[in-house]
Amino acid sequence: MSIVFLPVLIAGVGVLQPAFDLATWQALLVEPQLPLALRHTFFSAIGSTLLAVVLALSTVILLYPSHWWQWLVKRLAVLLAFPHLAFAVGFGFLIAPSGFIARMLAPLFSWSSPPSWQLPQDSYALSLMVGLALKESWFLLWVLTSLLQQHSTLRALHVAQSLGYGRLQIWLQVLLPQVLPRLAWPLMAVLAYSVSVVDMALVLAPTTPPPLAVLGWQWFNDLDPKRFALGSAVSVLLLLIILGLSTLGYGLFKLYPLFNRYLSGKRWRSGLLSSSTLQKAIAINVVLIGWLALILLSIWSFANQWFYPSLLPSTWTLKGWWQLEGTLLTNTLVLGLSSSLVAVIVVISWLEAFAKNRVELWYFPLVLPAVPLVVAQYEVVIRLHSESTYLALVWAHLLWVVPYVLLVLASTYQNFDQRLMLTAQALGHSDARILFQVKLPLLWRPISAAFAVGFAVSVAQYLPTVMIGAGQISTLTTEAVVLSTGGNRRTLAVYALGQALLPWLMFLLMMGLTYWQSYKRSGLR
């Protein structure tokens, strides 16, 4: 763990050093791009986080634990594994002037040419805000799904219902105060991601100027040391924004109980909220945009000629797929497989060695802006003369892959029934034998899930790959970003879809292996 995290922290101090010079801040404050970049960041980050929370919570309030909730939960994994960048590209295909929405509206408004709306990359970063909100709402829904399984939420809901209360009132007064504290870290991760996102912003956000994180990234890549210093200052600013907004959110959460202090016993009417038709509509809408983005990526990847306002291409081709560079696919696979395998080994070793330790500390890369961390990684790699090597790239990916693998594995691993270990020990077996023959096979399901998640996280990495790879080692992700700034739509769709297909195939493979392992052992299912 230390090899993954420590060098970055040490180098990070060096990266941020220029930000401790007052002159850097004076230069930043007079920088003409700053006000608009700040506005884009605030608007997209606060807006997307709030919207994601509202979307996720209203979905839970309206659906849990109905048939439609179960229907939605089964479909969440696909949306979760949809890489941010691939989704952004598909979302762009949906909302662009010549996108699917404009094509659907064309007959209604007799449009013979694309409308003049400025989407994506609109001047208020609205596209980025909505795109981020949708993607992060699926993550929050996934977190909520696991929280609701862990705690006796269903019983509490039934008890409160038996006392005469409706769904909305129960969630606001009874369940949310219990669920929200456990949602704090995931919410902070969503906020930090929204504040510091670069790859999605390159596709969906305005470019003149871009949001603060992208601007900082551009300055860090400038050879001029003054620009590098501005990048440092922007990193500190991003960190302060995350801290400030988190503190504000925490303060609002602390005020929440005031709303609950006096219980008048009034039961609100909420009959409509239990309507099955409404639940169905909500469930379908939650997944709809994700599916549309996926379908559009698929269609574009086979489109030869697709003129506006046709709803489908007039001719189809496999050209885009034939032109897919094998090296990119190989690089993506090698990096994904290596980093997820190393991460699983590192995390299991750590959990074995420090079974009782708290794991939250290791989640810090998920709540910090990625830009300075990547620049710090680059500093380490340069010192070791190992830029553009697979080893350095795997190490760079681990900074984000390890926390996610730990997130998936930690609670199951730490809650493993110790009586099984004691039984095996009492039978006279060594600890190593018990680990490999009893514990790990029994924990195969979460381990395989953690591996698949780690793989998905690695495939989606843009900043560390483009920085450490330095153009020598490219992946589907880095190429998709390049193509998104003016490349051929078919080729872009192929790379974006390829980026999405790899994690899905890995999840399918792991599910298949789990099914095979538990085929004759129903206790493992």
Next chain:
Amino acid sequence: MLQLNNVTITHKKSQQVLIQDLTLAIAKEEIVTLMGASGSGKSILLSWILGALSNDFEAQGNVYLNERVLNLIPINQRKIGIIFQEDTLFAHWSVGQNLAFALPANIKGRKVRRQAIEQVLEQVGLGECYERDPATLSGGQRSRVSVLRAILAQPQALLLDEPFAKLDQALRAQVRAWVFEQVRALEIPVLLVTHDVEDIPKERRVVRLKDDVR
């Protein structure tokens, strides 16, 4: 009266029949004990009566409460109270707030409501517990607060899903006697699910669910 007519509950996926053609009537002031092996469908039946049957099951038959068909009535309008094995006190509230949540809205005013709650707490020997964190109560005290909360909502029937199972032997007899006394005072039909013959109230009716229904 709580009445079940020809109730059949089936597990959708496996098509296993858990309850077959059960007909049962529970009069006011009556406590009927439902017994059966694990997996015989006792708790599933309670969740169906409550209106909270999981989507994994499907049910046929009717449930009536005071001659009103409940099948299509949402859980929060059925006026049926439930007490689970786990006490399900809401952890973010004090004991008093847990009870205030159950108290009907027609008892108005901050002071009046508090007095009403303090009075019932006093009656059951929990006089000083209004501001207490539920987590600091003993098992027996938590059970009593759970029962009080269900009762304060003025239900027209009560379902008890193994409410004494988690209590130790000595406490169990004491809490059991207290709960029966409380629910009898309500004069409503009560359905008690238990594994333990000791839990059966004296001279009360017992319904045994067969575990060989498939």
